[in-house]
Amino acid sequence: MGMTTKKLPTIKEIAKQLNISVSTVSRALHDHPSIGLRTKMRVQQLAKEMGYEPNQTAIFFKQRKTFTIGVILPYLIEDFFAGAISGIEAIANEHKYNVLIGQSNDDVEREKAIVTAFKNQRVDGIIVSLSKHTKNLDHFTALEKYQIPVVFFDRVPSSNAFNKVAFDMPHGTHQAISYLMEKGHRRIGIINGPKEMKSSKERTDTYMEVLQKKRLKIDMSLVAYCDLTKEGTAEAMESLLSLKQPPTAILAMNDYVVLDAIQYARSKKLKNNKDIVFVSYANLPITQYLENPPMASLEQYPKKQGEKAAELLLEQINSETEISPRNILIQGEMIFHKGK
Amino acid sequence: MGMTTKKLPTIKEIAKQLNISVSTVSRALHDHPSIGLRTKMRVQQLAKEMGYEPNQTAIFFKQRKTFTIGVILPYLIEDFFAGAISGIEAIANEHKYNVLIGQSNDDVEREKAIVTAFKNQRVDGIIVSLSKHTKNLDHFTALEKYQIPVVFFDRVPSSNAFNKVAFDMPHGTHQAISYLMEKGHRRIGIINGPKEMKSSKERTDTYMEVLQKKRLKIDMSLVAYCDLTKEGTAEAMESLLSLKQPPTAILAMNDYVVLDAIQYARSKKLKNNKDIVFVSYANLPITQYLENPPMASLEQYPKKQGEKAAELLLEQINSETEISPRNILIQGEMIFHKGK
DNA sequence: TTGTAAGCGTTATCAG
DNA sequence: CTGATAACGCTTACAA
Numbered sequence: 029m030g031m032t033t034k035k036l037p038t039i040k041e042i043a044k045q046l047n048i049s050v051s052t053v054s055r056a057l058h059d060h061p062s063i064g065l066r067t068k069m070r071v072q073q074l075a076k077e078m079g080y081e082p083n084q085t086a087i088f089f090k091q092r093k094t095f096t097i098g099v100i101l102p103y104l105i106e107d108f109f110a111g112a113i114s115g116i117e118a119i120a121n122e123h124k125y126n127v128l129i130g131q132s133n134d135d136v137e138r139e140k141a142i143v144t145a146f147k148n149q150r151v152d153g154i155i156v157s158l159s160k161h162t163k164n165l166d167h168f169t170a171l172e173k174y175q176i177p178v179v180f181f182d183r184v185p186s187s188n189a190f191n192k193v194a195f196d197m198p199h200g201t202h203q204a205i206s207y208l209m210e211k212g213h214r215r216i217g218i219i220n221g222p223k224e225m226k227s228s229k230e231r232t233d234t235y236m237e238v239l240q241k242k243r244l245k246i247d248m249s250l251v252a253y254c255d256l257t258k259e260g261t262a263e264a265m266e267s268l269l270s271l272k273q274p275p276t277a278i279l280a281m282n283d284y285v286v287l288d289a290i291q292y293a294r295s296k297k298l299k300n301n302k303d304i305v306f307v308s309y310a311n312l313p314i315t316q317y318l319e320n321p322p323m324a325s326l327e328q329y330p331k332k333q334g335e336k337a338a339e340l341l342l343e344q345i346n347s348e349t350e351i352s353p354r355n356i357l358i359q360g361e362m363i364f365h366k367g368k
Numbered sequence: 369m370g371m372t373t374k375k376l377p378t379i380k381e382i383a384k385q386l387n388i389s390v391s392t393v394s395r396a397l398h399d400h401p402s403i404g405l406r407t408k409m410r411v412q413q414l415a416k417e418m419g420y421e422p423n424q425t426a427i428f429f430k431q432r433k434t435f436t437i438g439v440i441l442p443y444l445i446e447d448f449f450a451g452a453i454s455g456i457e458a459i460a461n462e463h464k465y466n467v468l469i470g471q472s473n474d475d476v477e478r479e480k481a482i483v484t485a486f487k488n489q490r491v492d493g494i495i496v497s498l499s500k501h502t503k504n505l506d507h508f509t510a511l512e513k514y515q516i517p518v519v520f521f522d523r524v525p526s527s528n529a530f531n532k533v534a535f536d537m538p539h540g541t542h543q544a545i546s547y548l549m550e551k552g553h554r555r556i557g558i559i560n561g562p563k564e565m566k567s568s569k570e571r572t573d574t575y576m577e578v579l580q581k582k583r584l585k586i587d588m589s590l591v592a593y594c595d596l597t598k599e600g601t602a603e604a605m606e607s608l609l610s611l612k613q614p615p616t617a618i619l620a621m622n623d624y625v626v627l628d629a630i631q632y633a634r635s636k637k638l639k640n641n642k643d644i645v646f647v648s649y650a651n652l653p654i655t656q657y658l659e660n661p662p663m664a665s666l667e668q669y670p671k672k673q674g675e676k677a678a679e680l681l682l683e684q685i686n687s688e689t690e691i692s693p694r695n696i697l698i699q700g701e702m703i704f705h706k707g708k
Numbered sequence: 709t710t711g712t713a714a715g716c717g718t719t720a721t722c723a724g
Numbered sequence: 725c726t727g728a729t730a731a732c733g734c735t736t737a738c739a740a
Contacts, residue, residue, distance in 0.1 A: 038732095038734085039734070050734080050735095051736075083732090083733055086732070086734050087733080087734060091735080
């Protein structure tokens with residue numbers, strides 16, 4: 029009745045009750061070979077009876093290892109990132125690691141603050157998808173001094189000197205463009221995100237490469253940019269559709285953009301998948317329920333990206349020696365939508 | 369050149385360099401009033417120069433407080449939960465708390481394992497959305513002994529003896545049904561989830577209450593259940609549509625179900641929002657892009673639920689005395705869809 | 709096979 | 725205003 033909280037049992041308690049030393053208890057609990065079977069049994073038995081559980085905070089402190097990885101993302105709520113973190117958690121769990129999360133809200137200062145907090149907490153490693161505005165990577169490179177490995181994913185720095193996992197944009201874009209060309213399209217429009225985005229450049233570059241390889245002439249007026257808003261998308265569409273020779277197919281940077289684009293096209297009485305065909309980079313779960321989906325989406329496997337990032341990080345954490353940075357590319361896959 | 373990692377500065381180092389005691393350093397760094405301005409300055413100055421950062425693992429250990437809250441969810445990847453965790457993280461961050469996450473995958477054993485891990489790590493509190501199969505709550509009630517407060521959210525136990533935050537199902541359902549009745553519907557069908565789900569019972573109960581209040585007779589054949597699969601939903605729809613007097617409106621348990629239901633209805637040549645009207649409990653982000661969306665969705669504000677849960681938990685953590693459990697209901701709101 | 713004791717970095721108590 | 729010291733719980737040489 030009203031049993032008040034008594035403090036948790038420690039190895040010290042166990043030692044006292046058994047009249048042996050704490051070191052013996054500690055070793056017994058860890059199945060250390062030098063401990064006599066009898067003592068070992070007695071210790072483990074009593075430990076169980078008392079409901080002993082090791083105090084991890086003490087162990088973390090003593091071992092200088094926390095079995096924790098920190099994850100920094102712009103927005104937890106975006107489907108892509110939620111998928112990634114799910115993958116990270118799965119792998120971490122498998123290896124008995126904990127996952128600490130922080131969302132930067134695309135704010136560089138916040139990102140720095142999270143890094144500091146993680147560092148002071150002695151996380152064993154960090155996985156990060158950069159804030160949109162992060163230019164300077166000093167707060168990450170500084171972690172090297174502290175032996176905290178970092179793996180970037182999705183929004184990664186361009187330098188190959190970092191560990192990173194990212195969607196293989198050239199490969200994916202190549203797939204998409206080639207597919208459209210096979211279907212006979214010769215004027216393919218692009219709707220990129222903002223010009224500053226690394227992915228915009230990569231997409232455009234690949235687009236030009238493919239056309240060059242096919243010896244088609246490149247018309248840069250087919251490459252539009254948008255700010256990712258509905259209005260921005262409409263403007264991009266308008267610029268494309270008002271060309272003397274408008275595109276017969278459009279590759280849009282993601283599902284949000286493509287849905288707005290399709291909506292715009294339909295408002296102009298263009299029949300989806302008939303008068304004009306859309307392909308996008310997938311990041312929404314339910315395109316299969318759409319009446320007018322893009323003809324295909326490039327699946328980017330967010331969960332798999334998270335898994336790979338976690339695996340890479342654990343590899344770094346557990347390697348004795350400094351190992352050279354790895355760059356992992358996740359190849360997309362074209363998913364075709366039936367449309368309802 | 370190749371400056372090898374030297375270990376991090378500690379207050380001990382600072383003390384030595386300044387020829388003062390560690391306690392003085394500690395106090396100086398904390399702006400303790402008893403420290404002379406001069407010493408304080410010297411200490412803070414040197415600390416900065418050395419790049420001193422307190423070792424949180426030591427502090428956690430010593431203080432028996434980790435400023436960390438653990439969050440247990442079935443699936444990180446589900447939009448609802450991703451939204452909730454985003455809210456939790458936001459509030460936690462505001463209060464300088466860290467967030468540790470674990471996904472149970474709806475597996476009770478896994479859920480228990482996470483609880484144990486969190487307990488051993490001395491998290492200051494836990495927020496949990498129960499696994500679908502959790503009946504026994506012992507692994508949570510046991511936390512009381514350890515002074516670890518728990519807040520349940522979304523999938524909560526029925527007892528009011530626990531802190532919990534959940535969608536106000538009666539209120540929401542009442543809104544939905546009343547709305548449909550105002551629109552003239554007299555035969556309203558329900559598609560619940562599985563019978564075992566608490567929400568199914570609540571929905572059905574409220575449905576009956578409303579009808580009773582309006583003195584309409586209750587026809588239980590209008591209440592269907594499904595296993596949340598596309599096929600299950602189709603069966604439920606079939607049973608409803610094959611009634612002698614089929615419903616003119618249907619309230620479905622969530623967006624996934626309602627989309628399948630709408631698809632089914634359309635396959636039977638019923639015009640959405642005309643021959644039959646759908647309302648559902650929202651959990652998908654982009655119903656606005658659907659050609660045939662439900663007429664309305666009950667928004668459940670996942671992020672807000674997360675925020676409330678975090679606030680409630682922090683309240684519990686920071687209250688000196690045991691405070692009685694609180695039950696917070698989040699009221700939904702009808703969101704009307706235009707349909708494209 | 710077991711015990712002793714140092715130490716991880718910090719805070720807190722008690723003296724001075 | 726400052727210092728010495730114990731304590732938090734655990735691991736790990738080093739001794740015995």
